[in-house]
Amino acid sequence: MASAAGVSYQTVSRVINNHPSVKPSTRERVLAAIEELGFRRSATALALASGRARSVTVLTANTTHYGYAATLQGIEEAARASSYAVGIGVLETADEAAVRAEVQRAADAGGGLIVMAYDTAGVRALAAIPEELPVVGVVETPASPPGEHRPWVWTDDREAARAATRHLLSLGHETVHYVAIPSSTRRTGQRTAGWRDALREAGAAEPRPVAGSWDPASGYRAGQKLARDPSVTAILCGNDDLALGVIRALHEAGRAIPGEVSVAGFDDAPHSAYLTPSLTTVRLDFTGLGRAAFGLLYGLVEQAEPVAPHPVSVPELIVRESSGPPPR
């Protein structure tokens, strides 16, 4: 106990929380003792006594896909800077009972919550969070506000998809096909909506979207399907991994990219610039998104500033080799 080294007892507490009313000389004495003994205040005792657990736990369906992983990275960065601990809980299925159990576990940690609600599991988790817990959602769509004290962040996926689709149309393609990532709701996802917006604006035909998952294998299957249709000259994919799989399937089917078919992705994952052909995609600032999410949560928990309006990062179209004019 640092009190032994110094003289007082919970004066140590005052020093640690740099309370104003402490005589400078005793403060120094205490600080010296803390330094010497390598004293660290117990985070769990603090949490129990004060009721606030300087921590955030992130609830997510996935930790390895680029978008999820990069957002998590941004949250961790910001949390570390504010000396918050960060925990993670994976939502392995979207099953209601399982989601509820994971939410409980996360709530048990006692701190704030950030929910990645890009998918059904995440959306359900967000809905299952008890009223009184501080939580911010990282969501796909700004459709229905989650509630009074429930801020959220998102990237403008719809506008991003519109920009990518316009790009492909501007190259001369008659229409653009779409391989979709799973939507977070029963309704159409934002990327799908933006793609459709652009098609309508241009008066282009609206092909049925091909449902995909998040990984290259799923893109590959979608690509095999699309490769059979000779009218397909442009494909937008819900993320870069899907695009990678689509490209592989087209290649195996003997379709040249971008000579015969153009392909574009989403996210600008680190490897996308180094593929052959390099991938046209839309860059999204996931780490910024994660940092923003933490910022809002911090405000909520510390009640320092009023909850800021949800920040929206601006997606950027990156044109590379995988998109070009259609064959004549």
Next chain:
Amino acid sequence: MASAAGVSYQTVSRVINNHPSVKPSTRERVLAAIEELGFRRSATALALASGRARSVTVLTANTTHYGYAATLQGIEEAARASSYAVGIGVLETADEAAVRAEVQRAADAGGGLIVMAYDTAGVRALAAIPEELPVVGVVETPASPPGEHRPWVWTDDREAARAATRHLLSLGHETVHYVAIPSSTRRTGQRTAGWRDALREAGAAEPRPVAGSWDPASGYRAGQKLARDPSVTAILCGNDDLALGVIRALHEAGRAIPGEVSVAGFDDAPHSAYLTPSLTTVRLDFTGLGRAAFGLLYGLVEQAEPVAPHPVSVPELIVRESSGPPPR
């Protein structure tokens, strides 16, 4: 308080910890009350009172690269199955003071620790963990035991590198160049060592390894360098992302793969099978590694079973399109 609903008080505690001496009828009454009130025991109070914090925090230099992310995923899976909370702390630099600070923060969480010691930051973190804390290391090399009660896990990277190098040599290449990931120590990394082993066994020339980082950009730079040397016909890369960058650089330099140069990677990341050319690589069971790491930690903390010997997963060579015979 559930006691209100039932009749007792810390009998609730006994019921929760299913202590044997509780009359069946009262147990049922308590259980019913718990169910009805949705009572959950406070994890932080439990941690404070019992001294054991059913949690593990993972210290790692990175959360997004495939090997790290997949190992983390394995840890989380296993931890969730044992209802342990999992926290993460990122070692942003290998700077001694910064590493020490992160170790402190992780220790503050009060639970067990798993350190990903694939790099300098991780190795330093492992060394800086206070004696008394339960910790298991996920290490590159089984060289020097970390201590009595400090189990660790690893994959046999050396053997894996040897296998990949032998594969390339067996195709007829005179020698194999190597683009290295950073080593965890000042000494030669295990993958580098295995590559060298195979070269020596075959009596092949030993080119200087090219130092790389973990990402495709770094592989690209290494590839540009190697592309200038016309004698290079086979390149082993420290991971798949590096290989991806190398392939791009070779492609830009007009070198055919595998016609003129063969390339192989490490890890078998999810996209590697879908690249063009698809990537010859060594598959490593990272999620299994993560699960094993948690298993050891659990044994350490719960003192249930004696610390099991470190499990070693067996790497598997996956031959794909990027490797072939040298040009004649």
Next chain:
DNA sequence: CTGAAAGCGCTTACAG
């Protein structure tokens, strides 16, 4: 089988 007491390491008012 089941209470009552003490303590985990802090914080938060309350006295001096």
Next chain:
DNA sequence: CTGAAAGCGCTTACAG
């Protein structure tokens, strides 16, 4: 400016 007291929600021996 700085103690002494009570309490955060549990667990761990100790009594009955």
